[in-house]
Amino acid sequence: MALYAIGDLHLGTAVDKPMDVFGSTWKDHAAQMRQNWLDAIDDDDIVCIPGDISWAMTLDEAVDDLSWIASLPGKKIMIRGNHDYWWNGISKVRKLLGEGMFALQNDCVVIDGLCFAGTRGWLLPSHPSFHGAEDERILQRELHRLELSLQEAAKTELPIVCMTHYPPIENQVSKTVFQTTLEQYGVKLCLYGHLHGPSHRFAVNDLVGGTVYQLVSSDFLGFKPLRIPDAWLT
DSSP: OOEEEOBOOOBOTTSOOOGGGGOGGGTTHHHHHHHHHHHHOOTTOEEEEESOOBOOSSHHHHHHHHHHHHTSSSEEEEEOOTTOTTOOOHHHHHHHOOTTEEEOSSSOEEETTEEEEEEOOOOOTTSTTOOHHHHHHHHHHHHHHHHHHHHHHHTTTSOEEEEESSOSOOOSSSOOHHHHHHHHTTOSEEEEOOOOGGGGGGOOOEEETTEEEEEOBTTTTTTOOEEOOGGGGO
């Protein structure tokens, strides 16, 4: 078993949303991802997908994209991203998932001696787009959801891999509330996405406070699933 990660798949089988409007690197990105996935991943492997899975607006529109993922090898663990508008009710989402696919929300899943937890997250207060009480309310809600997930994970006494869609860390000087929570629960690895193109420069990919942080948005990875080193989990 090997652990991989790739986020921000931005699939759009049922909707007209070509990603190359965001740059030439995105041209035929789904075909690139599929081939790179098939080249690297076996059925016994695990793939973490931290959000922005599909451009679909409804569950019905998301079916083909979820089937696309299901057709690929490996066990897949997903959380919601800010563009996953189709993710409407965790029970409904789980009914659409193929065998070996898992959707996390306020809980965790144990696979092959690892415990996987996570939540979407939100903009950090230092972000220029963070404004007022509404953003603070959403941030606190996502922090609560993260704690619920990690509380369940801690009961397993296994190494914890956490996923957030939004970056939970902004630099190595100012500690965020998400960092504090991840450290409190002894999270070994935090995988996140959301950052694209020029925003890659804001990524923290390092061991900070006992947790390894790694950006895994698909364009950052060149549309190749990242093999997680075993050393990051010990």
